[in-house]
Amino acid sequence: MATEAELKAAGDKYVPKDYDPALYKLRHSLAHVLAQAVVEKFPQAKPTIGPPIEFGFYYDFDLDVNPTEGDLEWISNRMRQIIKGKHPFKVREISADEGRVLFKDNPYKLDLIDGLTKGQDEYGNASTDAPTLTVYQQDTFTDLCRGPHVGTTGDLDPKGFKIQQVTGSYWRGKSDNKMLKRFHATAWASGEDLKAHLARLEEAERRDHRKLGRELDLFANEAVFGSGFPMLLPKGATIRRILETFITEYERRAGYQHVFTPDIAKKELYKISGHWDHYKDSMFPPMDMGEGGSDDEELCLRPMCCPHHIQVYKSKARSYRDLPIRIAELGNMYRFERSGVVGGLSRVRCMTLNDAHLFVRPDQVKDEIAGVIRLMKRAYADLGITEYRFRLSKHDPLNPDPKKRDKYVDNPAMWESSIQMLRDVLTESGVPFFEADGEAAFYGPKIDVQVKDVMGREETLSTIQADQHLPSQFALEYKDSDDTPKRPVMIHRGVISTMERMMSYLIELYAGAFPVWLAPVQVAIVPIGDRHFEFAQKLADALLDKDFRVDADLSAKRMNAKIRDAQLQKIPYILVIGDKEMEANAVAVRLRTGEDLGAKPVPEFVALLEQANRSRTLKLVP
Template identity: 40%
Template sequence: MKNHFKEETNMSVEMNHRKLGQQLELFASMEEAPGMPFFLPNGMVLRNELESYWKRKHQLAGYQEIKTPFMMKQELWEQSGHWDHYHENMYFSNVDEQNYAIKPMNCPGAILIFNSKRRSYRELPVRYAELGLVHRHELSGSLNGLLRVRSFTQDDAHLFVREDQIESEIDKILDLIHEVYSKFGFSYKVELSTRPVKFIGSPEKWEQAEKALESVLQKKDFNYQVNEGDGAFYGPKIDFHILDSLGRSWQCGTVQLDFQMPEKFDCQYIGEDNKPLRPIMIHRAIYGSLERFMAILIEHVAGEFPLWLAPIQAKILPISDAHLEYAYEVQGQLQALGFRVEVDNRVEKIGLKIREVELQKVPYAFVVGDKEVEKGMLAVRKRKEGNIGEMSLEQIINKFEKERGSY
């Protein structure tokens, strides 16, 4: 039964990620590079925090991070099958009379790294993780902020496993995906997508791969739907559709089992009997693409990021220039501990400064006047709660450390 979850577009303007991206100075779309977003300083903070969280989780899960070239020779894409199955979505270049393609996917690069040295069965599973920049040609009419772009970063992982490791590795992947989505407050739905009309490899291998994926889903007691014929051309997949605060569904994560690419690239490892064997490849993403996940997250929280993600975590609002020295002293101490704090040093009324902090959706504001300077305290305002009283810098640091948490 084919059942695509619909991506709803009806929402209040206030939650639209393009409007919020402009209001919060996160990213910009420019005519000079259609579909290729420009990330502003605030957006880079958000992006870097998402990447740091991702890297830490993968390090703890036993992945090795790699980086592969964004442009490789045409023959590679012919060998992988992308030339035949994805040619119309790719960009090309010619260098030294040699045809190159800008990568639309990261998997061939990971395969080349796996094949770069002799492998033993004792090394497997090999888990590579890559935040890889890819380019795909999308029609200009379909471009939409960060949701539909031509240049984006996939949070890919490619695992090379023995046949007896397939189910245990997929089981671990599903646990990792659940942990990441829970961190951001997303629930999700699951689809198992099977062999499409156009595919490579034998039907027997496809059936084996589909049964392996279904077995893990059943053992973990997942409630899933079968999406007939919507697998990748090289293998079946499990797709994750996250549900946001408005009840909309977005396809993000995917787990794909691939018997075909290792065959095409003659991937090998030496078995216990000293004979060459073929690994199985697992393709996997959690965010899906960093840009799209950011768009979904911006709308999910309506731009009100938790403290650990907020580009500006606190603004210090001195009432007059006489309070600037104390404001900068507080800023310096908080920045030394890794907190993102700004001082609003403009000659403006304090009411205006407070309203602008609210519009910028900054989690905290610290008002500094004569009384605060004299007592060595800060008048603390919290997003949506307003004034929550006076606190010492030590109290604020303890509060921030607890609220920021850890990965």
């Protein structure tokens, strides 16, 4: 039997990668404190599991009553009493038989014990861990647990947690099991940290792109389309069109050639590329076109554009003088995301990627990737994206889980040389970066650009991949200077991600208040009375002729209501027109922020609007 110190040290290995160990321990410990309080309040409750999660923890209970707000307040107060008791977290090793006696009245703990002895983790998945069973006890509560925990409940801040809600959850996530009560809580090292987190939650709710998408008439999700297929409304479509023009202009100036390729192809194409073997779980099922004749084939909606762009490269013979070849497309792709994770614009099943593939000689790889990084930085600067960092995403050949280890193509020499290529480019470009195992594409490593949302969570927005695998799969060649065939390196890159994900990110970044050049409506014209309508309409027509986006409010609403509507729609400029303005051929300019710029001659305002639009400034007054 291991000593208590050894058992506690062994528990440290269960802290997930990239999770702060101190936060993990205190959240895990608070989960046990909550379980004690819940069982004291509801003696019939049967605890199941209670792990730390991103911003706190949850604990599931078999409980046949619905806790009230008063119950949750009682549980929170009781947790604070337990914390102040400074009870030590004691651990000891037990045998399976001892555990079955200890938890004889809890079928969920018995299920866990049976699974652990068969080499499964607490979720019923295969595990390589040895089946060592341990229990932790604080005060009067004992739980089957592998740890780790803080030393005593006194190490927890009684003001550092908040029970947020109770929801339903099936045991082990299977709908044929019993529905449990899941207690959700957020937990932090101090009360001040908790307050800061709650403020971030409030800000995140204010910026939520799904909420703003409804309020600003940008997009809608219709049940009849199915999950993951959002519909862009006119204003959302306008933003997307501007983004597409924005990035294609940058690409054209950087020497990219734009193409259109089919959204669908024979399954054979994806078997050659390897997507069918490595990615088919994320693809829609093939369409069987019938038996016999020319229709005897299976067609697939594409999950990626790379096999299609390879066909563009193969459409003619290539010389070393032709390279680099930069092929770009706003490509539609289809991925079978699980219904539980799709939502809004950030996770969808049909998407349009700002995609490109560069076919280069080995001696061109570094310069071309450095060029992509420069292009990405310029695009980010125009969009106002400033908080991001670079990640070198590698494969994971040493992962003990064979599923995670074997999902990558088996070519150690290729992986080593491709990783070194990207590492050299990042180093020579002078950009700070970090490395991460298990984040690569199945065919090669990549540079991922990680951006933060308001909650501080990171997501990949842009990616650059070095690929020596697909050129080999498709036997790509070019004739070198000595007339011998050589194989190009393929660089996959997406500068501004998919149109859907970029829109969702920008909606939250700007909190719906888009900069002038990207705003779906740039100018709202508000005539005070009916006699000002004609002037307002002529001004709107003149601005439309200059390709500005204008909305003249000729409704019967009062002036203040029209101004308020324009501010709620976050329109950058609001032009009020009355008798004085008509006489002087001027407009009273207000900003959506409420600032009043006063009366300006129409030509002066047009010049201001042109400058703001042309410069892509993030300011309303350049």
